[in-house]
Amino acid sequence: MSDSGLRLMAVHAHADDETITMGGTLALCADRGITTLNVCCTDGKLATIVDPSMPEAETRPRLAEIRKEELRTALGILGVNEVIFLGYGDSGMAGAETNQLPDAFWMANLDEVVGRLVEIIRRFKPHVVVTYDSNGAYGHPDHIQAHRAALLAVEAAHTPVYGDRGEPWLVQKLYYTAFPRAAFKVIIEVSKELGMEPPFGVDNVDDLPFLAADELVTTRIDCRTTVLRKREALRAHRSQIAPDWPLLRVPEDMALKYADEWFQLVITRKPRPERETDLFEGITAEEPVAAG
Ligand SMILES: [Zn+2]
Numbered sequence: 001m002s003d004s005g006l007r008l009m010a011v012h013a014h015a016d017d018e019t020i021t022m023g024g025t026l027a028l029c030a031d032r033g034i035t036t037l038n039v040c041c042t043d044g045k046l047a048t049i050v051d052p053s054m055p056e057a058e059t060r061p062r063l064a065e066i067r068k069e070e071l072r073t074a075l076g077i078l079g080v081n082e083v084i085f086l087g088y089g090d091s092g093m094a095g096a097e098t099n100q101l102p103d104a105f106w107m108a109n110l111d112e113v114v115g116r117l118v119e120i121i122r123r124f125k126p127h128v129v130v131t132y133d134s135n136g137a138y139g140h141p142d143h144i145q146a147h148r149a150a151l152l153a154v155e156a157a158h159t160p161v162y163g164d165r166g167e168p169w170l171v172q173k174l175y176y177t178a179f180p181r182a183a184f185k186v187i188i189e190v191s192k193e194l195g196m197e198p199p200f201g202v203d204n205v206d207d208l209p210f211l212a213a214d215e216l217v218t219t220r221i222d223c224r225t226t227v228l229r230k231r232e233a234l235r236a237h238r239s240q241i242a243p244d245w246p247l248l249r250v251p252e253d254m255a256l257k258y259a260d261e262w263f264q265l266v267i268t269r270k271p272r273p274e275r276e277t278d279l280f281e282g283i284t285a286e287e288p289v290a291a292g
Contacts, residue, residue, distance in 0.1 A: 004033040005285030009126035011117065011150040013105070013142035014044040014090065015071035016237040021137070021177035022130060023078055023230035024223025025261050025279065030079025031225065034280065037082045037124050038075060039117070041146050042105045043067070046090040046098055050242040059239065066239055074233035078226075084120060086113070091141045099141055106141040110148060115162050117153035122166030127283050129154050133176040133264065138210035150174075154267060158289075172283050174267035175219065178212035181205045187246075187258060199246035212264065219263040219276050227259035228252070 008029055012018045018026065018038050029036045043064035049056060059066065068085065075083055089103030099106045105113075121129070131150035136143025151174065156162055158170040184205050191198040205211055223230065227247075234241050234248055241248070247255060263279065265272065270282045 001033040006034045007126045008128045009037045011039045011131040013041050013146045015067040016240045019074050019233040023233050024226040025221045026078045027226035027229045036080045039084045041086045042088045042090045042142050044090050046092040049239050051238045070237045074236040077233040094139045105145050113149040114152045118157045118162045119165040121157040122169045125169050127172045128279050129171050130175045175263040178217045178262045178264045180214045180217040181211045182214045216264050217262045218265040221261045223259040
């Protein structure tokens, strides 16, 4: 695929978040000649290890390295062009004592994190940036920290601040990843019809705090052509994602049926569409580099 001149940068907290929330979209970018960069903020070393062939005692000390390799494999499958590891320590789940560890991403100086992201934005020059909403999708402190830093960096990158971090660059659009309540309701209903337990074992969307209010979800990406690559990439994160993960256990035809990924358009320099089906809608490769 020839280079479209367009670029997308994703800011994620842990290895696997990129594949779970937007793996199909990343692969679609590769198919369209859109250059992609994934920033992974933490080392993910405190996560639960789900693969029974990876015993806790031997795996835990190497988990950060293992997850790096898993991420590289997954990104290779998805055709992502570049990965940057910021290398902050995993903070663990909300409220855990590990949130206060000196190397925890949650304890990092926000100004320092923003400065690093500004530098990456000014070098990579993305037209589109994707991160999480203000609750970090489900309240994980590393996701919330990634959200704060990415949002601030997108708006700082086109101004004179952080003057030693490169020339100003104006990101055209900022999105949050989203999983709409309406889409999950359908999945629960279909699971019941098929006599399968619904994903995450819930039969009421109110029990899933990470679902997005439908009215906030602006953008649906049809990932039917890439969902099987997304499944392969999910499997690459084997320390984190068990084979009974919802998208992995359903037959191929059902995976194709539920291949959509969703986003919330937050910042745009263009007229704001009510609904769209392309993160790059309205964007051309030649855009003003600074707000002026
Ligand atoms: Zn995560």
